[in-house]
Amino acid sequence: MGELSRIIKLDATDSTNLYLRALNKSENLPDYSVVVAKKQLKGRGQIGTVWLSEGGKNLTFSILKKFDAFRADQQFILNISVSMALYDVLTSLNIPNVKVKWPNDIMSGVTKICGILIENMLKGNQVDQSIIGIGLNVNQTQFENLDKASSLSSITGQIYDLDELLNMIIGRIKFYTENMEGKTVKQLLPAYENILFRKDKPSTFKDENGEMFPGFIRKVTSTGKLVLELEDHILKEFDLKEVTLLY
Structure with missing residues (x-):
């Protein structure tokens, strides 16, 4: 595993991605620094959709990943790696029928349990660093006006330890991203396509x-x-x- 990640815990913030990006500008943060918020006030989903989350019951966090030689034309590898990491963790917890809904949602059956928002910062034709934002519904069981949302707790009836779950996800993301730069999207696509929601249906x-x-x-x-x-x-x-x- 190497060194432990630096984990910054907040009670509330507008967006963990924005907070981490601002913090990284003001000080040189180490690789795999994490910002986790009990409550995210303006969590952004893809293209401006808002992520609703009940305070203290879910995981809303962002991870900083730095690169030495990551080509911008291969940047979809990061989406694949993060999706595969979440897939591994969730299937290890016996969450049924986990799939990736292109491009960045994780489903269990036909309900959404997780959203991913990756923001890449480019330098020339390289990705210099990325901020990986993840919102995972864990112990929340009421979802107003969101008939397609669910959570780990709703699915299994168990209550989960958020810190333990966070560490599992960080560990798995490290596993996929530590040696990612030398790989190509083509090498990783088959495994990703294999778990694609509604593929060939x-x-x-x-x-x-x-x-x-x-x-x-x-x-x-x-x-x-x-x-x-x-x-x-x-x-x-x-x-x-x-x-x-x-x-």
Whole structure:
């Protein structure tokens, strides 16, 4: 495991990603520094969605990861690594039917239990450092107006120790990211695609204009785009903002 991570605990903050980024600017933080908040006031999901969390019951944290030689054109490796780390931890806790909903949600069955928000800071054609934000629903069991949200506790009926869970996740993220820089997305994609939510199942999608269309998730490109098979066996790539899976 090497040295222990520096863990900064806050009672409340707007966003652990923003706090960690600001702190890292003001002092040179060590690799794998972590900011964890009991309550996140303005947790951001992908593209401005807000993450609702009950104070003290869930894990909302961000990890700083520094790189020496991580090519920007391979940056989707980080998404894969973080997703695989969470998949490993959750399956080790016997959470059923864990899947990754492209690009950054973790599902158990058809409910969302975790969101990931990775922000990469580039220097030229390299990723200099990244902030990995994770919101995991743990012991919260009431979700107002969120019919598709669930938590570990809702699923298993157990109460979890947040510190223990945090350390498990940090350890697994370290496992995947410590020797990541020499790898390529292509090498890691098969394992990721294997756990992709609704892969090869008839699904309905919504495009950026709100139009609905049918298709199948077939694969993910090395730049992290989603490849859908549409009518007449046409394969088409979609970027993050271009498509939403309805489920």
